[in-house]
Amino acid sequence: MVGATASRNDWMVWLTFAIGMLLSVSPLPQFMEILRPLWLALLLAFWALALPQKVGMVTAWCLGLAEDVLYGTLLGQNALILTLITFLVLSLQQRLRMFPMWQQSLVILVIFGLAQLVQLWLSALTGNRQPTLALVLPALVSALLWPWISFGLRGLRRRYKIN
Amino acid sequence: MRLLVLVVLSVALMVVDARFTLLKPVRSQMSLVLMQSYWITDLPQRLWQGVASQFGSRTELVAENEKLKTENLLLQGRMQKLAALTEQNVRLRELLNSSALVNEKVEVAELIGMDPNPFTHRIIINKGERDGVVLGQPVLDARGLMGQVVELMPYTSRVLLLTDTTHSIPVQVNRNGLRAIASGTGNPERLELRHVADTADIKEGDLLVSSGLGQRFPAGYPVATVREVIHDSGQPFAIVRAVPTAALNRSRYLLLVFSDTRTPEERVNDAAQAQENLDAQGGGPIIPATVPKPVGVIAPAAAAAPAVPAAAPVTAAPAKPAAATPAKPAAAHPAAAKPPATTPAAKPPATQPAVVKPAAKPPVSAPATQGGRE
Numbered sequence: 001m002v003g004a005t006a007s008r009n010d011w012m013v014w015l016t017f018a019i020g021m022l023l024s025v026s027p028l029p030q031f032m033e034i035l036r037p038l039w040l041a042l043l044l045a046f047w048a049l050a051l052p053q054k055v056g057m058v059t060a061w062c063l064g065l066a067e068d069v070l071y072g073t074l075l076g077q078n079a080l081i082l083t084l085i086t087f088l089v090l091s092l093q094q095r096l097r098m099f100p101m102w103q104q105s106l107v108i109l110v111i112f113g114l115a116q117l118v119q120l121w122l123s124a125l126t127g128n129r130q131p132t133l134a135l136v137l138p139a140l141v142s143a144l145l146w147p148w149i150s151f152g153l154r155g156l157r158r159r160y161k162i163n
Numbered sequence: 164m165r166l167l168v169l170v171v172l173s174v175a176l177m178v179v180d181a182r183f184t185l186l187k188p189v190r191s192q193m194s195l196v197l198m199q200s201y202w203i204t205d206l207p208q209r210l211w212q213g214v215a216s217q218f219g220s221r222t223e224l225v226a227e228n229e230k231l232k233t234e235n236l237l238l239q240g241r242m243q244k245l246a247a248l249t250e251q252n253v254r255l256r257e258l259l260n261s262s263a264l265v266n267e268k269v270e271v272a273e274l275i276g277m278d279p280n281p282f283t284h285r286i287i288i289n290k291g292e293r294d295g296v297v298l299g300q301p302v303l304d305a306r307g308l309m310g311q312v313v314e315l316m317p318y319t320s321r322v323l324l325l326t327d328t329t330h331s332i333p334v335q336v337n338r339n340g341l342r343a344i345a346s347g348t349g350n351p352e353r354l355e356l357r358h359v360a361d362t363a364d365i366k367e368g369d370l371l372v373s374s375g376l377g378q379r380f381p382a383g384y385p386v387a388t389v390r391e392v393i394h395d396s397g398q399p400f401a402i403v404r405a406v407p408t409a410a411l412n413r414s415r416y417l418l419l420v421f422s423d424t425r426t427p428e429e430r431v432n433d434a435a436q437a438q439e440n441l442d443a444q445g446g447g448p449i450i451p452a453t454v455p456k457p458v459g460v461i462a463p464a465a466a467a468a469p470a471v472p473a474a475a476p477v478t479a480a481p482a483k484p485a486a487a488t489p490a491k492p493a494a495a496h497p498a499a500a501k502p503p504a505t506t507p508a509a510k511p512p513a514t515q516p517a518v519v520k521p522a523a524k525p526p527v528s529a530p531a532t533q534g535g536r537e
Contacts, residue, residue: 021197021200022200022203022204024279025200025201025204025276025279026204027204027205027208027276027277030281030351030412033277033279033281034281036279036281056165057165057166057169058165058169061169061172061173064173065193066193066197069190069193069194069197069198070197070198070200070201070279071278071279071280072278072285072314072321074176074177074180074181075176075177075179075180075186075189075190076172076173076174076175076176076177076180077173077177079169079173079176080169080170080173080174080177083166083169083170083173084166084170087166122177126181127329
């Protein structure tokens with residue numbers, strides 16, 4: 001019974017990822033481009049915490065490849081970063097679940113900040129050097145968005161009984 | 164363990180993707196599906212435009228129509244002159260035995276997305292490999308050069324803009340032909356000319372056009388106008404900043420340039436053939452407009468072209484006797500004859516068309532024989 005409902009509502013997870021992908025390429029005003037949150041990473045972090053048996057590093061890697069094609073970066077660059085983020089979230093999973101929301105946000109900030117630094121390093125290797133500090137801004141915005149994303153998706157999960 | 168495998172896999176993929184073209188088909192297949200998301204995110208704007216045009220008020224439409232009509236009239240007026248000038252330019256080039264002016268074909272493309280990375284200036288357009296787009300193809304908008312195609316996908320392609328930090332384009336100052344390289348700065352409103360000597364003749368307001376030296380961009384398209392020139396005695400070179408003429412972050416409709424792949428010889432032959440056809444038809448409507456210049460200007464140029472001894476006297480004779488004297492030194496230095504031949508030709512004094520008609524024919528047929536010989 002439980003298995004049946006789960007397989008019925010799996011598509012919701014994928015739908016959120018699809019929406020996340022749309023959001024990550026949606027046009028923004030020039031000054032907000034720098035602040036674009038890491039939508040896919042946020043969604044991955046939530047689902048990895050909520051459904052670690054379903055959404056894991058392989059999912060992250062596949063989504064990362066898709067993002068690479070979308071962004072026109074080297075195949076594997078975003079895949080590597082999303083895999084790293086998911087790995088860190090999964091390894092902190094037990095603790096993260098216990099934390100109050102603001103503390104979760106802080107941890108997310110640190111994890112995403114690290115990921116952005118790896119991103120900077122990788123893009124420097126491929127020849128596109130970027131202003132260093134501005135690159136951490138998306139991590140900050142994502143951390144600020146985390147509580148809302150988290151509440152929203154939790155509601156969605158309850159409603160559709162995704163487990 | 165799984166992390167290790169995935170990390171190694173990603174690194175391997177990145178290296179392979181950077182070094183070889185092995186993964187190109189995979190990428191293009193994936194993009195077939197994924198690039199739809201740019202299209203979807205662009206949808207609201209498209210819808211808004213559709214709605215706006217549906218509900219635009221009558222007076223607005225009438226006003227716009229009026230405006231477009233006047234604009235069209237102006238452009239067509241300019242076109243008439245341009246046709247004459249093009250004709251004349253081709254002829255002059257043929258006389259100088261240089262490669263003929265390339266007649267580029269353009270196709271309209273539409274912008275469907277911006278690159279989400281704020282530190283790169285790339286856009287996505289709705290024409291791809293299946294539409295005949297090739298890698299490195301130049302992209303224009305109505306006002307000037309925008310950039311070049313850097314990534315091909317089946318139905319879309321990615322265009323690197325001039326202002327990206329990794330992009331540079333060879334340009335020359337339209338006023339005096341001074342060559343330079345304009346590099347992107349990461350600011351959509353600024354290009355910088357690198358390594359311009361402090362004493363170089365370049366000043367505010369100069370138009371920079373593409374010089375075609377990089378073999379990538381066609382020559383003669385406007386690129387930027389010089390905004391400021393700073394002479395700093397502490398710096399080895401002048402600091403020259405320019406503003407792109409194209410609306411890099413506003414244009415929605417772009418032009419893809421298809422330059423022809425014919426060799427110069429084929430091009431000359433084709434041009435000669437076209438000229439012969441035109442002559443066979445009795446000149447066509449354009450000839451009378453261009454004719455006046457050949458009298459005064461082309462004669463020395465024709466004499467300067469060393470390879471046409473037979474044609475030179477024919478042209479020089481009816482032209483005017485006074486031209487014979489300046490023609491002599493010009494013949495001695497064919498290279499020196501070039502600038503005076505082209506510059507006065509730029510301004511067309513459209514007078515006395517009736518008298519000159521016979522004079523126009525010889526310069527036309529001369530290149531035809533030349534082209535055939537090559």
